[in-house]
Amino acid sequence: METVKHADHYNRNLECPACGKKSRFKIWDRIQIDKNPELRDKVRDLSLFRFQCPKCGHETYLDYDFLYIQSNLRLVIYYAPGGGDVTNMHQSLQKPEYEFMKAFRYRLIRQRAQLLEKLAIFDAGYDDRVIEIMKVMIQSFLAAQASPIHASLIEFTHSESGDAFHFADQSQQKSGMLPFNDSMHQTYQALERDLGEALPPDDMLEITPQWAVSFVKDHQDLFA
Numbered sequence: 062m063e064t065v066k067h068a069d070h071y072n073r074n075l076e077c078p079a080c081g082k083k084s085r086f087k088i089w090d091r092i093q094i095d096k097n098p099e100l101r102d103k104v105r106d107l108s109l110f111r112f113q114c115p116k117c118g119h120e121t122y123l124d125y126d127f128l129y130i131q132s133n134l135r136l137v138i139y140y141a142p143g144g145g146d147v148t149n150m151h152q153s154l155q156k157p158e159y160e161f162m163k164a165f166r167y168r169l170i171r172q173r174a175q176l177l178e179k180l181a182i183f184d185a186g187y188d189d190r191v192i193e194i195m196k197v198m199i200q201s202f203l204a205a206q207a208s209p210i211h212a213s214l215i216e217f218t219h220s221e222s223g224d225a226f227h228f229a230d231q232s233q234q235k236s237g238m239l240p241f242n243d244s245m246h247q248t249y250q251a252l253e254r255d256l257g258e259a260l261p262p263d264d265m266l267e268i269t270p271q272w273a274v275s276f277v278k279d280h281q282d283l284f285a
């Protein structure tokens with residue numbers, strides 16, 4: 062495979078899965094929004110990862126490892142969907158020039174859906190540790206309804222029409238959404254205030270739904 066290495070991206074020859082024609086595609090292994098602001102939206106609408114064959118028009122989305130840095134969100138994401146090791150990404154940031162990123166939040170993300178959700182949470186100005194805990198509470202709330210909903214998936218979304226939690230109960234094929242309204246916002250603020258010290262440091266890599274479930278279990282006193 063022919064690759065030309067640049068600082069942030071390189072070109073790879075990709076074979077179209079439909080017609081076999083080879084063409085060049087730009088792979089970004091380092092997405093720095095401060096340096097390339099145009100990438101901000103292209104990551105969020107996934108167009109940066111869309112490969113379209115120039116011969117037959119076949120479209121496919123690539124999912125590969127990259128480092129994502131956005132200073133105004135104080136955010137570093139190690140994105141490794143294949144489950145790979147991110148030590149190299151981490152080490153590449155251990156230079157004096159990155160000293161200003163000491164107080165950033167560092168996250169390890171393994172799935173595209175989680176990447177988009179994390180970005181939505183941070184774009185909306187929230188703390189993902191608190192949002193993940195709210196999702197556990199919403200799960201209990203839905204399960205306690207007269208006709209219980211066992212949400213296997215709860216996802217935060219951020220758009221111009223407002224923020225919301227979307228949920229799905231796959232066993233009953235039910236889904237719905239709860240708008241992030243004023244009372245939701247008050248719950249958020251109360252949690253942020255009450256959990257304060259108990260929350261893990263912001264450089265804890267994996268703030269996942271599984272993490273939130275065990276956090277709530279280990280801090281029952283805070284949720285009484």
Ligand SMILES: [Zn+2]
Pocket residue numbers: 077078079080081082114115116117118119
């Ligand atoms: Zn093709």
